Each structure stands twice: as C-alpha cells, then as structure tokens.
Amino acid sequence: xxxxxxxxxxxxxxxxxxxxxxxxxxxxxxxxxxxxxxxxxxxxxxxxxxxxxxxxxxxxxxxxxxxxxxxxxxxxxxxxxxxxxxxxxxxxxxxxxxxxxxxxxxxxxxxxxxxxxxxxxxxxxxxxxxxxxxxxxxxxxxxxxxxxxxxxxxxxxxxxxxxxxxxxxxxxxxxxxxx
Amino acid sequence: xxxxxxxxxxxxxxxxxxxxxxxxxxxxxxxxxxxxxxxxxxxxxxxxxxxxxxxxxxxxxxxxxxxxxxxxxxxxxxxxxxxxxxxxxxxxxxxxxxxxxxxxxxxxxxxxxxxxxxxxxxxxxxxxxxxxxxxxxxxxxxxxxxxxxxxxxxxxxxxxxxxxxxxxxxxxxxxxxxxxxxxxxxxxxxxxxxxxxxxxxxxxxxxxxxxxxxxxxxxxxxxxxxxxxxxxxxxxxxxxxxxxxxxxxxxxxxxx
Numbered sequence: 001x002x003x004x005x006x007x008x009x010x011x012x013x014x015x016x017x018x019x020x021x022x023x024x025x026x027x028x029x030x031x032x033x034x035x036x037x038x039x040x041x042x043x044x045x046x047x048x049x050x051x052x053x054x055x056x057x058x059x060x061x062x063x064x065x066x067x068x069x070x071x072x073x074x075x076x077x078x079x080x081x082x083x084x085x086x087x088x089x090x091x092x093x094x095x096x097x098x099x100x101x102x103x104x105x106x107x108x109x110x111x112x113x114x115x116x117x118x119x120x121x122x123x124x125x126x127x128x129x130x131x132x133x134x135x136x137x138x139x140x141x142x143x144x145x146x147x148x149x150x151x152x153x154x155x156x157x158x159x160x161x162x163x164x165x166x167x168x169x170x171x172x173x174x175x176x177x178x179x
Numbered sequence: 180x181x182x183x184x185x186x187x188x189x190x191x192x193x194x195x196x197x198x199x200x201x202x203x204x205x206x207x208x209x210x211x212x213x214x215x216x217x218x219x220x221x222x223x224x225x226x227x228x229x230x231x232x233x234x235x236x237x238x239x240x241x242x243x244x245x246x247x248x249x250x251x252x253x254x255x256x257x258x259x260x261x262x263x264x265x266x267x268x269x270x271x272x273x274x275x276x277x278x279x280x281x282x283x284x285x286x287x288x289x290x291x292x293x294x295x296x297x298x299x300x301x302x303x304x305x306x307x308x309x310x311x312x313x314x315x316x317x318x319x320x321x322x323x324x325x326x327x328x329x330x331x332x333x334x335x336x337x338x339x340x341x342x343x344x345x346x347x348x349x350x351x352x353x354x355x356x357x358x359x360x361x362x363x364x365x366x367x368x369x370x371x372x373x374x375x376x377x378x379x380x381x382x383x384x385x386x387x388x389x390x391x392x393x394x395x396x397x398x399x400x401x402x403x404x405x406x407x408x409x410x411x412x413x414x415x416x417x418x419x420x421x422x423x424x425x426x427x428x429x430x431x432x433x434x435x
Contacts, residue, residue: 018245022237036241043245044252045362048309051302052365061365068367071338072322072360112232119228137194138229144196152340159187166190166225173228 010050017059018043020140021066027135028070028128042069060142063150067132122172130165137162183214193222303364303414304405308398310361311381311416314370320379321357321372331358335369343369343384344411351430353380363414373427380417380427387412393428395421404428 022039029035042065055061123131129151136147147162148155188205191197197205209215237245314320323334332345338360347355353373361370361383368385393406402421405414406428413431417424 018242019234019236022241023235026235036244039237039241040245040248043249044313047249047252048313049306049362049365052306052363054365065362068360068362075322075338116230116232119230119233122228123233134229138226139234144191144194159190162194163187163190166222169228170221170224173224 010047013053013058014046014050014062017062020059021062023139024063024066024132024135025070027123027139028067028132029073034073038066038070038073041073042066045069057146057149059140060146060150063136063140063142064152067150118176119173122169122176125172126165126168130161130168133158133161134165134169183212183218185209185212185215186218189215189218190222193219193226304396304398304403306363307381307383307403307414307416308401310363310370310383311401312399314359314361314372314381315379320359322359324357326355328355331355331371334358335360339367339369341369341386343371344409345371346431346434348373348427348430348434351427351434353427353430375417375419375423375427378417378419378423380415380419380424382431383412383414383416385412386410393425393432395425397421406432408432 021042022035025038025042026032026035029038042062046062046065049065053061123134126134132151133147136142136150137144142150144155144158147153147158151158153161185205185208188197188201189209192202192205209219323331325331325334326347326349328345328347332342335343335358343358345355345358349355353375356372356374356379358372359370361368363383363385366385368383371382371384373380373382387407388410389407391405391407393404396403396405401416401418402424403414403416404424404427405412407413413428415424415428415431417427419427
C-alpha cells in the first residue's frame with residue numbers, strides 16, 4: 001500500500017528531510033528556540049516554493065532554504081551568530097538525552113554524555129562558516145559538490161573551510177586534554 | 180606548521196572524494212612528505228571527535244508544531260471539503276509514525292495525500308503572491324529598513340550572487356522603505372519594499388535574460404505586474420489598484 005503513495009508530493013519528497021533541516025538550523029542558531037523559528041519559517045518557504053522545485057536533490061534544496069533563512073534571521077538580530085551555543089542548560093530537550101540508554105550502565109552513559117557535550121561546545125565555538133561546512137560534511141555527509149551548492153561557495157572554498165574547521169577542532173581537543 | 184599544497188588532497192581522500200588514480204599519486208607523495216603525514220593524523224583526530232550522537236534530529240514536540248503550521252499554511256481548496264475539514268489529521272501520520280508506520284495509517288495517509296494533490300500546481304505568479312502575503316506577517320517585511328537606496332543596495336552585497344538595481348521613487352510618491360532576501364523560483368532573490376499611502380509594494384528582482392514589456396495579472400485580490408529589462412526579472416505585487424501599480428512600474432522603468 002505504501003508504494004501507492006504519490007512519489008512527488010511535498011510530504012514524500014521534502015518531509016523526510018525534516019531531521020536534516022533541524023540539525024542544520026540547530027547548529028547554526030544559538031539556542032533551541034531560534035532554531036525552531038528558523039525551521040518553521042524554512043519549512044513554510046519550502047512548502048510555498050515546492051511546486052517550482054525540479055531538482056534531484058531535495059535534501060540539498062531544503063538545506064539551502066534553511067541556511068538562507070538562518071542567515072536572514074541572524075542579520076535581522078545582529079550579533080546572535082557571535083554567541084556560540086555553549087550552554088547545555090538552554091536546551092529543554094537535553095534532559096531527555098541525559099537519560100541513560102538501556103545498554104549502558106549509568107557511569108558509562110554519563111561519560112558518553114559529557115564527552116558529547118564537550119565536543120558540542122568545541123564545534124559551537126567555531127566561526128559559523130567553518131561550523132556549517134563541518135556539519136554538512138560530517139553529520140549530513142554531503143559531498144563537496146553538494147556543500148558547494150548549499151552554501152553557494154566554490155568547491156575550493158569548501159575544502160579549505162573544512163580543513164580549517166578540522167584543524168581548529170583537533171587543536172581545541174588537544175588544549176582541552178592538556179587542561 | 181608549514182604547509183604543503185597537497186594537504187587538501189589528503190583531506191579529499193579521507194572524505195572519499197579522490198579517484199583511484201589521484202589516490203595512488205597522493206600515496207606516493209605522502210610517503211615522502213612529513214607535512215601531509217602530520218595533516219593526515221590531525222584529520223583523523225578531528226574525524227574521531229565527530230560521533231553520531233552529535234546529530235540533532237528534530238525533537239518530537241517540535242516536529243508536531245512544524246507539521247501543524249504546515250497544515251495550516253496549505254490553502255483551502257474548493258471542492259475538497261472532506262480533506263480540508265481535517266487538515267490536522269492528514270499530517271498525523273507524519274508525526275505519529277516514527278518507526279511504526281502502521282498499515283492503517285499508511286492507507287489513510289495515502290488516501291489523504293491523493294485527495295490533497297493540487298489539481299493545478301501553483302506557478303510563479305502564485306509564488307509571488309504567497310511571498311508577498313508571507314512578508315506582510317508582522318516582522319517579516321524587511322531585513323533592512325531604510326529609505327536610502329545607498330543603504331539598501333549595499334545590504335544585498337554578499338547575500339546574493341547579483342546586485343539588484345535599487346531606485347528611489349520618493350519623488351513619484353512611492354517611497355522606498357527597505358528590502359529583504361526572499362526565495363522564489365528555486366533561488367534567492369531580492370525583495371525591495373516600497374509604499375504608496377498605507378499600501379505595501381513588493382518588488383522581487385533576480386537576473387534573467389531578455390526584455391519583456393509589463394504584463395498585468397490578478398490573484399486573490401492582489402495585482403501583479405511582471406517585466407524584464409537590463410538583465411533582470413521584475414515582479415511587482417501589491418493590493419494597490421491596478422492603475423496605481425502600473426504607474427509605479429512606469430515610474431520605476433523611467434527612473435534613472
């Protein structure tokens with residue numbers, strides 16, 4: 001029955017990428033609330049413009065809309081992008097992710113959560129253009145070409161930003177361990 | 180660390196972006212290049228930090244709110260009262276499913292989707308009106324507010340891959356009030372905001388070849404005028420009377 005779903009509707013083409021849209025919005029924006037605003041606005045734009053979408057890469061198309069919306073929102077609220085999302089307490093969903101999963105003993109789970117939050121802070125501290133490139137590559141697993149399309153940058157710029165992002169991240173990790 | 184111009188290739192290999200021949204050539208270079216070896220170690224260190232649990236999927240309650248907003252944004256369609264009477268329900272499958280999208284839900288969703296496919300996909304004119312209406316919501320009209328075209332025009336620098344022409348029509352009683360980025364026809368576009376009395380005029384601009392004279396249309400009570408000149412596409416939309424909107428377009432086209 002499921003294969004009788006129309007394959008070219010917004011529901012079938014775009015909605016499966018809602019998690020990706022949120023992931024990018026959350027990494028670009030300072031807190032969960034502004035990420036939600038960006039996600040809402042971007043999804044409404046996507047719905048409006050979907051009839052003109054003729055490409056083969058709906059995820060890249062949606063991520064481009066999310067990125068445009070996020071940047072427009074940040075230029076509207078100047079300075080927002082300068083504040084990294086360092087504080088885990090601004091995330092209402094964090095309490096849930098702190099719950100131990102069933103296959104870990106509480107201690108292991110706590111260590112895992114701490115480690116994740118530590119890396120999260122290091123990524124959040126990266127300049128936004130490096131952060132978005134890193135997130136699109138490592139978490140969304142986009143190719144260089146796809147990242148270039150989403151960010152409207154030449155592939156060479158994508159490669160050098162990715163390299164700078166990774167080097168800063170590795171340096172931050174070494175500093176963190178030394179401290 | 181001194182640099183080697185091959186480090187980006189080392190990274191490209193890590194990312195699976197190199198072909199076999201390039202990878203072989205790089206391996207030969209790496210064997211003799213300590214810089215590239217160090218870069219590879221650093222990249223591996225950074226890669227090891229990027230674990231799956233850093234991914235931030237949409238929380239369930241937020242997914243529900245987004246889907247509700249999307250359902251509300253779907254314009255009611257005449258003749259589809261059965262489907263539109265439960266605009267909430269047709270999205271239900273999307274947030275209640277998770278991994279357990281049941282057979283019944285799938286059938287219901289399929290039926291709802293079939294009913295809701297628009298008979299005629301809205302074209303660019305509808306997008307223009309939708310963009311205008313969306314911008315009229317509080318706080319959405321302009322990203323840069325200024326009556327000075329020397330403020331509005333540079334604001335677009337670096338935000339678009341083209342420089343939209345911005346004209347001052349205050350003398351013609353169509354003062355500029357600002358601009359914003361919008362997204363139309365699958366690309367970012369400039370939206371210039373003008374005013375006549377209490378009426379807002381959106382002028383959408385993006386690059387296009389050709390020269391076409393103004394054409395007028397009407398949708399949902401809004402008047403729309405479209406033309407192309409000087410390598411740009413223009414769409415003016417407003418609730419102004421059509422004669423006044425055409426006056427705006429004529430003034431725009433004649434202004435220096």
